Amino acid sequence: MTNKIITVGSFFSGIGSPEKALERLKSEGFIKDCVIKFFSEIDKNAIKSYCAIHNIDKKLNLGNIVDIKGENLPYCDIWIGGFPCQDISSAGKMKGFDIINSTRSSLGWEMIRLLGEVKIKPKYIIFENVKNITSKRFKNTLNLFKKDLIDLGYTLYYKVLNATDYEIPQTRERYFLVAILDKNHKFEFPKPINNNLRMNDFLDKKVDEKYYLTNKEIKMINNKLFFKNKNSDDIRYEVDLDKYKRGGICGTDNCCKFHQSSRLFSELGYAPTLMANNTAYNCKIVVNEEK
Numbered sequence: 077m078t079n080k081i082i083t084v085g086s087f088f089s090g091i092g093s094p095e096k097a098l099e100r101l102k103s104e105g106f107i108k109d110c111v112i113k114f115f116s117e118i119d120k121n122a123i124k125s126y127c128a129i130h131n132i133d134k135k136l137n138l139g140n141i142v143d144i145k146g147e148n149l150p151y152c153d154i155w156i157g158g159f160p161c162q163d164i165s166s167a168g169k170m171k172g173f174d175i176i177n178s179t180r181s182s183l184g185w186e187m188i189r190l191l192g193e194v195k196i197k198p199k200y201i202i203f204e205n206v207k208n209i210t211s212k213r214f215k216n217t218l219n220l221f222k223k224d225l226i227d228l229g230y231t232l233y234y235k236v237l238n239a240t241d242y243e244i245p246q247t248r249e250r251y252f253l254v255a256i257l258d259k260n261h262k263f264e265f266p267k268p269i270n271n272n273l274r275m276n277d278f279l280d281k282k283v284d285e286k287y288y289l290t291n292k293e294i295k296m297i298n299n300k301l302f303f304k305n306k307n308s309d310d311i312r313y314e315v316d317l318d319k320y321k322r323g324g325i326c327g328t329d330n331c332c333k334f335h336q337s338s339r340l341f342s343e344l345g346y347a348p349t350l351m352a353n354n355t356a357y358n359c360k361i362v363v364n365e366e367k
């Protein structure tokens with residue numbers, strides 16, 4: 077086991093999922109420990125969750141990144157920053173993350189400012205955002221962002237990874253930008269892992285009845301099953317059994333205004349990308365209780 081203790085500075089911390097990955101490296105013996113020196117978050121529920129999940133004091137929260145002064149930051153080996161994606165995501169208005177536009181996503185540039193202000197720069201930085209950041213629309217801004225990091229002395233490695241390639245049965249493509257200060261330290265993204273894990277490998281076996289939308293089958297026509305919602309006869313679901321068996325999108329409901337939200341997903345496939353505004357109405361999974 078390596079004796080390495082990694083110190084971590086977290087920005088846009090949310091619930092701190094990358095920090096969880098570092099904890100996993102610790103439990104698997106790759107590092108001796110990881111110590112969170114500070115985090116930065118403004119959402120009160122996220123702060124509560126972050127402290128509970130990582131078992132740390134809320135005093136370590138530096139709050140709004142805009143108010144942080146780089147010269148006051150303690151040295152950390154790694155900075156983590158999954159900066160806001162609302163203005164980059166194809167699910168939003170795509171206002172972009174230009175530094176002058178002051179969108180929520182342009183807050184990512186605050187980390188560049190802090191890198192210019194700190195006494196000792198972190199050896200490693202991991203930025204994360206939605207795949208759409210690599211689209212033509214945002215190419216120039218992303219190039220400027222990368223150029224600033226190169227000017228600060230970092231070597232960059234970047235790639236879009238899909239969670240389905242790493243044993244998580246959810247279609248979730250994310251752009252990762254890894255910046256390393258030591259030019260001699262080469263980095264390779266992990267190769268995809270072949271696996272057969274699908275949503276039903278992760279679903280709870282016992283689920284409270286209140287979470288089910290229906291169990292009222294009404295008819296079967298040409299390998300299609302029709303159900304009605306347990307609380308409303310007006311809401312109906314159509315499930316294509318062949319598609320269910322193949323995994324993926326296997327049906328629709330008739331009540332959703334938007335095509336995307338009307339989709340039903342087979343438990344034998346991958347879950348869709350979950351968004352901040354997901355509700356039971358736009359992420360519906362078809363499960364077969366008679367297996």
Ligand SMILES: C[S@@+](CC[C@H](N)C(=O)[O-])C[C@H]1O[C@@H](n2cnc3c(N)ncnc32)[C@H](O)[C@@H]1O
Pocket residue numbers: 087088089090091092093094116117118119122139140141142157158159160161183
């Ligand atoms: C995309 S999420 C990051 C999620 C995080 N990587 C995780 O694992 O949960 C962006 C986070 O940035 C936070 N945020 C937004 N504006 C901020 C600001 N000015 N200062 C600090 N955090 C901010 C949001 O509350 C949100 O939790």
